[in-house]
Amino acid sequence: MADVQTPAIGIDLGTTNSCVAVVRNGRVEVIANDMGLRxxxxxxxxxxxxxxxxxxxxxxAVHNATNTIFDAKRLMGRKYDDGIVQKCIELxxxxxxxSSSGDPRFRVEYKNETKDLSPEEISAMILGKMKTVAETYIGSPVKxxxxxxxxYFNDSQRQATMDAGKIAGLNIVSLLNEPTAAAIACGFNQKKNTKQNVMVFNFGDSTSDITILRIAGNDFEVIANSDEIYLGGRDIDERLVEHFIEEIKVKYNKDIKDNSKALSKLRTACERAKRSLSSSKKxxxxxxxxxxxxxxxxxxxxDCLMKLCSDLYKKIMEPVDAVLKSAKMTVDDIDEIVLTGGSTRFPxxxxxxxxxxxxxxxQSVNPNETVAHGAAIHAASKSGGKTIENIKFVDVTPLTLGINVLGNLMSRIIPRNSKLPAIKKKKFVTTVDYQTGVDIKVYEGERLSSDENNLLGEFSLENIQPAKKGISIIEVTFVVDNNGILTVTTEDAATGSNEEIVIRCNKGRLPKQEVERxxxxxxEFQKDEEKREKLAGALQEVKALIVKVKDLISELMNNDLENLELDNFSSVCTDTE
Known part of the structure; x- marks a missing residue:
């Protein structure tokens, strides 16, 4: 028997494409949108x-390029001066x-007004669309x-995603790592009780990442992650576009690199051909x-595709070696490979x-739907549905955690890929004579310089026992629980003075009043669209009525019932259409 309450849904909020699924009566159903596409x-x-x-x-998009926003996910949780943001802006x-707070905003013209929209707002619109698609299918409101x-999403990016969900009117019961979702999807389909080492290979349009998990029944343990956030299927497309730009120069003596409309058409053709090579040779x-x-x-x-992009494909495979090394495994230790992302085809x-x-x-699940599939299973498990057994999974820290030390360097305390829950302690000494206090800045990231990593929080430890530099010892303890909540404690070994900061993964990145706005x-957007839909529906009804009236008039006229008024009425109907 199906659960009475409205089921929770699983949403794959992708950079290029999104997908929504739900579990009903113990089966995962990937939901098609209003165009019949999943x-x-x-x-x-x-x-x-x-x-x-x-x-x-x-x-x-080709005819309205400046007001058509895509790739908003790439800016989630980032500042305007971030290197990735600047690289994206160029393309x-x-x-x-x-913005005045140093955040990126998409500037568009809407109803003859200029609007600046945050990445969270654009993502919320996409989430809202997925919510509507699900509600239409299920037949009741979804929360x-x-x-x-x-x-690889850091704390800020995860918080930005939570804010987007709130703006969309969703209660996000959990953020789930994409590779874990993919593994859950395939593990659920097979329901094997023997332990298996599974590698999830995600090659999307913008990024690629690889995760190794150990799966036994409904238990999922993440062993290691590796990624290449600057490389995806779009890089392959751009390489092909460059190739054909040169071919056009030779054939037509014409350079189209500054013709945005022509480039958009060529890029679409290249992407289509690349995907088709999965099933054909030319x-x-x-x-x-x-x-x-x-x-x-x-x-x-x-052959041409491989020759043009050989260096890119070689680079894509590098994280595979990195994740095997991090997991202390070889290729022989991997029992199964799960493919996700629209670019995991040939080659x-x-x-x-x-x-x-x-x-x-x-390949038991469509690579484009695997992540949403797994998210729906996890949603059913989290919402207490009786049709899905409880899923247990152990995750790892996506990024290294540490503090700032002398020379603006980040001292690593909890390394990347540490199993959760994690606890690590490290001792430091004072760097100034008779120092009585110290400022602690907590960072996450893989860069040597603290400024190039993501600042999570900061606090101060006071009442340190005065002494010559290098004498007083300060012990720093990092604890990360299963929910990703980081607690940092510092203590002066001599006096016992201590301070603590708790960094929660669900604290809002946007100010409360901004989210409310x-x-x-x-x-308001939703109301406008509902009005347009009602108007469009009314117009369709009027047109249908006119067609019926015209058919009736035609039938009467065919019966030799000559009437000037019928001719005039028919003419009015035609003019109205």
Whole structure:
């Protein structure tokens, strides 16, 4: 028997595409959107009349590039001056500006007004779309959701995702790492009780990451993560675009690199051909009216793709070696490989088959749907549904945790990939004669310099026993529990003086009043769209009525009932249409 309460849903909030799923009667159901597609582009567009989300937004992007926002996830939890933000701005056709607080904002024109929107707001719109898709399918309002995030997301990025959920009207019961979600999906399908070492290989459009888990029944233990956040399927697409730009130069003596419309058309054709090479050895590149009315015709085969992108594919495989090393494993220790992400097709499958045994590839779930599939299972487990057995999983710290020391260096206390819960202690000495206090800054990240890592919090330890530098000993203790809550304690060994700071993974990144404002605006957007839908529905009804009246008039006139008024009425109906 199905649970009476509205089920919690699982949402894969992707950089390029998003997906939503639900568990009902013990079965996972990936939900199709209003276009009948199970994958929705993570894309939002603004026009003089309306806001568009998903398929409709992507469809008009070529003609409305400056007001069509994509890749918003890449800016979540980042400052405007972040290197990744600046790199993205160089590539995007839309405008990104700096807010008064130093955060990035997407600047768009909507209904003849300029609006600056945060990455959280854009992500909230996509989450809201997924919520609506689920509610239409389930037939009742949805409140609770598990939302997935990349394993490498830091504290700020996770908090930003929580804020986006709140703006969208969702109660995010849990943030789930994408690789863990994928492993849950495949583990749930197979329900093996023997221990298995599973590698989750995620090659998305923007990033790639690899995770090794140990699975036994419903127990999932993350062993290690590795990633390449600057490399994904789009880098392959750009390499292909560069190749064909050069070909066009030779064939037509024309450089289209500054023609954004032509580049968008060519990029779409390259992406389509790349994906098709998963099932064919050669694909045509056909673009109608690419520039100056000229059609472009060429082709792409597997050998050419490998030759053009060999260095990129080699780089993509580097995290595989890194994660094996971190897990203290070899290729022979891996029992199964789970593929996720839209780019895990040719030639990635061929490369993995060469490195691992071919039979190890698990393709039981569509790579585009695996993460949402697992998120839905976890959502059902978290919400107390009786149709899903309780899932237990042990995660690891996604990033190294430490404190700032002399010389602006980060002293590492809890290394990346440490099993949760984790506790580590480290002793430090004073660096100034007769020092009576010390400021502690807590960071997460892998860089040597503290300033290049993410600041989590700071506090002070007072009443240190005065002594020559190097004499007083301060013990720093880091404790991270299963929920990702970090507690940092410092103590002067001589006096027993101590201080503590608790850094919670669910504290808001945006000020409360900002979130409330965004929630209000999100509701206004929703009201506008509901009005447009009602108006569109009314117009359709009027048009249908006109068609019926015209048919009736036609039938009467065919019966030789000549009537001037019928002719006039028919003319009025035609004019109204």
């Amino acid at each position: 994958i929705t582009p993570s894309c939002v567009a603004f026009t003089d009349e309306e806001r568009l989300i998903g398929v409709a937004a992507k469809a008009q 995007w056709p839309f405008n990104v500006v700096e 609770d959701a598990v939302v997935t995030v990349p394993a 694909e045509p590149i056909l673009v109608d009216s690419l520039f100056d009315g000229n059609d472009f015709k060429s082709s792409l085969n597997r 990635m499958q061929e490369l993995l088959k060469k490195k691992f045994n071919m039979s190890k590839l698990n 965004m929630v209000t605006e999100a509701k």
